[in-house]
Amino acid sequence: MWKWLHSYADPERAYNLSGKLLPWFSMLAISLIGIGSVWGLAFAPVDYQQGDSYRIIFIHVPAASMSMSAYMAMATSAFIGLVWQIKSADWAAAAIAPIGAVVTFIALITGATWGKPMWGTWWVWDARLTSELVLLFLYLGVIALYASFEDKVLAARAAGILAIVGVINIPIIKYSVEWWNSLHQPATIKITEKSSMAAEMLYPLLINILGFGLMIGAITLVRFRAEILARNSMRPWVRELAMTEGVK
Amino acid sequence: MKKGISFRQAFFTLLKRDLQIAIRHKGDIFNPLLFFILVVTLFPLGIGPEPQVLSRVAPGVIWVAALLASMLSLERLFKADYADGSLEQMLLSPQPLPLMVLAKVLAHWLLTGVPLILVAPLLAVLLHLDNNSYGALIATLALGTPVLSLLGAIGVALTVGLHKGGVLLSLLILPLYIPVLIFATTAIDAAGLNLPYSGHLAIIGAMLVGSLILAPFAIGASLRVSTN
Numbered sequence: 001m002w003k004w005l006h007s008y009a010d011p012e013r014a015y016n017l018s019g020k021l022l023p024w025f026s027m028l029a030i031s032l033i034g035i036g037s038v039w040g041l042a043f044a045p046v047d048y049q050q051g052d053s054y055r056i057i058f059i060h061v062p063a064a065s066m067s068m069s070a071y072m073a074m075a076t077s078a079f080i081g082l083v084w085q086i087k088s089a090d091w092a093a094a095a096i097a098p099i100g101a102v103v104t105f106i107a108l109i110t111g112a113t114w115g116k117p118m119w120g121t122w123w124v125w126d127a128r129l130t131s132e133l134v135l136l137f138l139y140l141g142v143i144a145l146y147a148s149f150e151d152k153v154l155a156a157r158a159a160g161i162l163a164i165v166g167v168i169n170i171p172i173i174k175y176s177v178e179w180w181n182s183l184h185q186p187a188t189i190k191i192t193e194k195s196s197m198a199a200e201m202l203y204p205l206l207i208n209i210l211g212f213g214l215m216i217g218a219i220t221l222v223r224f225r226a227e228i229l230a231r232n233s234m235r236p237w238v239r240e241l242a243m244t245e246g247v248k
Numbered sequence: 249m250k251k252g253i254s255f256r257q258a259f260f261t262l263l264k265r266d267l268q269i270a271i272r273h274k275g276d277i278f279n280p281l282l283f284f285i286l287v288v289t290l291f292p293l294g295i296g297p298e299p300q301v302l303s304r305v306a307p308g309v310i311w312v313a314a315l316l317a318s319m320l321s322l323e324r325l326f327k328a329d330y331a332d333g334s335l336e337q338m339l340l341s342p343q344p345l346p347l348m349v350l351a352k353v354l355a356h357w358l359l360t361g362v363p364l365i366l367v368a369p370l371l372a373v374l375l376h377l378d379n380n381s382y383g384a385l386i387a388t389l390a391l392g393t394p395v396l397s398l399l400g401a402i403g404v405a406l407t408v409g410l411h412k413g414g415v416l417l418s419l420l421i422l423p424l425y426i427p428v429l430i431f432a433t434t435a436i437d438a439a440g441l442n443l444p445y446s447g448h449l450a451i452i453g454a455m456l457v458g459s460l461i462l463a464p465f466a467i468g469a470s471l472r473v474s475t476n
Contacts, residue, residue, distance in 0.1 A: 082469075130426070137423035144419050148410055157473040158406045162420060165402055165466055172427070 009086045012237050015228045018221045025218035032211030040204035047201075056114045058205055062212035064107035067135060068170055070100035070216055074142070075167045078160030090156035091231060093163060094146055095223035099216055101139035108132060119183055127176035128184040131169060138166040152231060258343040259351045266355035269328075280321035281363050287313040288371045299376040306375035307436035310385065311392075314364055315425050318393060321360040322400040323417060325352065326408045326471070335408075336475055345471065346464035353401050353467070361393035377440075384439030384449075388432035391452045398463040399424045405470035428455060 008014050040058035047054040074096040081090035111129065112122045123129065142159045149155030177186045197205070232238050253261070270276050291309045292302055329335040329352075338348050368389055369382055377385065403421035410416065435448035 130430075134423045134426050137419070141420045141423060144416055145406060148407075148412065148416055151476075154409075154473055154476055158470065161402070161466060161470050161473065162406060165424065169423075 009088050011088060011228050011232050011235070014088045015225055018225050022218060022221045022225075025214050025221060029211050029214035029218050032207050033215060034211075036204045036206075036208030036211050040201075040208060044201050044204055045198065050118060053114065053117045056110050057201075058208050060107060060110040060114055061205060062209040063103050063110060064132065065209055066212045066216055067100060067104040067107050067132070068173060069213065070096055070103055071135060071139070071163075071170060072167070073220075074100060075163045078156075078163045081156060082160050082164070087153070087156075087231070088228070090153075090160060091227040092220070092224055093160060094152075094156055095220050095227050096216075097139055097142045097146065097159070097163075099219050099223065101136060101143060103212070103216065104132065104136045104139060108136065124183050126183050127180040128173065131173040131176050134169055135166075135173060138162075138169060142166070252342055255343060255347055258341075259347055262338075262348055262351040263355050266352055267358065270355070270359045276321070276324065277359050277363065280317045280360050281367060283320060284313050284317035284364055285367065285371065287316060288375070292375065303376040303378055303440075306372060306377040307381065307385065307433045307440075309375060310368055310371055310377075311388075311429055311432050311436075314368070314389065314393065315396065315422070315429060317364060318360065318396040319400055319418060319421060319425075322356065322397065322404050322421075323414060325356050325401060325404045330408050330475070335471065339471065339475060345468035349401065349405070349467040349471065350460075350464045353397050353464075356401075357394050357397040361389075361397060364393060365389045377436075380442055381436050381440045384436045384445050387449055388435050388452060391449060391456050392428045392432045395428050395452070395455050395459050396425060398459040398467075399428075402463060402466045402470055405467045405474060407474075408471070409474040409476075428452065431455075 008017055037058060041055050044055070044058075046052055074093045077089045077093035077096065080086055081093060108129075111132075115124070116122050142163050145162055146152075146155045146159040149158060177184050229238055229241075288309055291305065295301055295305065326335055329338070339345060341348070365386060368385060372382060372385055400421045403417050403424070406420065407417050431448045431451050435445040435452070438445040438448065
């Protein structure tokens with residue numbers, strides 16, 4: 001059943017496929033983030049409690065939710081790479097890590113700027129914020145470990161194990177607002193029941209979340225392609241590519 | 249033909265070997281302990297000697313010092329075996345690797361974790377910890393330090409082949425230590441206020457059971473990566 005998927009473990013085919021997917025991801029990401037942000041920042045109604053300052057939600061929530069999704073994507077790739085020894089999966093994990101770290105950083109920064117007017121403080125040491133900070137450290141640990149091995153095959157395996165161990169933090173972040181009394185508000189978007197948010201605010205938020213996901217996908221593809229070329233620089237097809245593309 | 253030794257024998261042979269090696273190099277036991285005592289001593293000098301302030305920060309200071317001492321001592325867990333090749337012999341042996349690393353981690357905890365637990369009440373006196381909190385301090389350290397050893401060993405196993413492992417190691421394992429720190433210090437604080445803290449202890453116990461089961465496999469896999 002999964003036979004067709006195995007052929008994409010081949011670096012050249014993975015490189016070509018990601019090249020074909022890249023324009024779709026980037027076009028969709030740009031248009032969705034464009035629509036979502038303009039709608040959210042300019043046209044969505046003002047919140048009756050928080051005024052206009054709630055509008056940072058359209059950046060903060062997508063970044064925060066994608067920081068966790070990116071981690072899961074990285075850990076899943078690392079797991080596939082470790083178990084089935086598929087190198088392309090290792091490269092994908094290595095490609096995602098810095099992007100995830102940046103998105104986590106964006107979530108923390110926007111959260112701090114939102115917290116200042118609403119809670120009166122940049123930072124509180126509660127469960128949600130602390131666990132998100134730990135997520136940033138986990139990303140940085142994975143990146144640092146990957147960078148410190150000369151042999152990138154070993155580097156990917158070592159970083160992969162660390163990424164899988166760190167998955168334990170994801171449910172802690174997700175449910176921290178339910179398990180502990182937190183200053184952070186509980187989740188407003190719910191999949192199984194009605195969201196506690198007006199539809200005019202919810203739709204641009206959902207569009208932006210999707211847009212952020214696609215944007216991370218697009219940047220991952222770019223980094224993934226670069227990673228494939230760097231790891232296969234001695235292969236004939238890469239040299240051929242360098243000959244034809246390089247002279248232009 | 250001689251039959252292979254049982255899992256039990258292998259476990260205790262390795263445990264005994266590690267304990268013997270450490271007892272012959274006494275510095276390995278005492279240096280982390282001295283480090284722990286020194287770090288705790290620095291805080292009253294840095295913060296000021298007021299008993300109220302010190303008793304407020306005591307749980308955190310003792311636990312943070314314990315984290316750092318555990319991390320520093322862990323760095324040597326696999327180093328010597330890696331250097332002289334006995335680690336590779338362990339990887340090649342027919343006994344399961346998770347069992348062997350569990351023996352090594354247990355030996356390490358007996359040599360560094362247990363002395364730390366024994367010294368902690370003395371330091372708590374110096375920091376004017378609330379009288380109610382002593383039981384909680386000992387209980388959290390007894391349940392928490394093995395978790396630190398198990399989680400830390402994963403990071404050590406990942407970095408054992410690297411020359412510049414030290415700083416990297418702290419970046420890898422300190423984030424994993426944070427949950428233990430949080431639950432341990434809130435338990436001690438709760439005990440200081442005469443509140444029940446068995447819930448916190450139960451969570452640290454759950455972490456111990458979980459890491460006891462899963463960490464040896466992660467450590468084993470990491471060692472296989474590091475020794476290639």
